[in-house]
Amino acid sequence: MPYKIPESVLVVIHTEDLQVLLIERADKPGFWQSVTGSKDSPDEILSETARREVQEETGIIASAQPGALLDWNLSNxxxxxxVWRHRYAPGITQNTEHVFSLQVPRDIEVTLAPREHLQYLWLPYREAADRCFSSSNAEAILQLPRFVGAAGS
Known part of the structure; x- marks a missing residue:
């Protein structure tokens, strides 16, 4: 299996009223997060990585939501x-994560990848931030009102 590329996306999926979709990791029950994933190749465009990961992890087709995928131009x-370093080449200890958001209708169908995630839930953005195990994910969720200009801040 090839090593993972240490460049990834974080996609905060949300509704217009800032309900945030969180998914629970299958390999770490109790670890809740937004959609995340690494580039498949060094040449893959970040927005394509975001679209691919959203579809793989939730079944949501981002391109079916015109203009809803927003690149925040923010990296962590x-x-x-x-526990996950063995997936990367020897000596790789840091990852660069690029933040996106995707606004979807509240009634959108979510279909999880069962090998990756156990369950999902929708929470108001502040509660979602509190539930995340990753500090960068929690911070992104807390910045949601600023980046999407939505109500509920």
Missing amino acids: IYEIYP
Whole structure:
């Protein structure tokens, strides 16, 4: 299996009234997060990574929501958790995460990838931030009103 590329996306999926979709990791029950995933190749465009990961992890087709995928032009560099470092080339300890958001209708169908996630839930954005295990994910969710200009801030 090839090593993961240490460049990824974080996609905060939300409704117009700032309900945020969280998904629970299958490999770490109790770890709730937004959609995340690494680039498949060094040449993959970040917005394509975001669209692909959203579809793989939730079944939501981002391109069916015209103009709803928003690149925040915000990146976080963080230490890769030791439990997941074996997925990266030897010596790689940091990942660069690019933040996106995707606004969807509240009644959109969510179909999880069962090998990756156990369940999902919708929460008001502040509660969603509190539930995330990742500090960069929680911070992105808290910045949601600023980036999407939505009500509920």
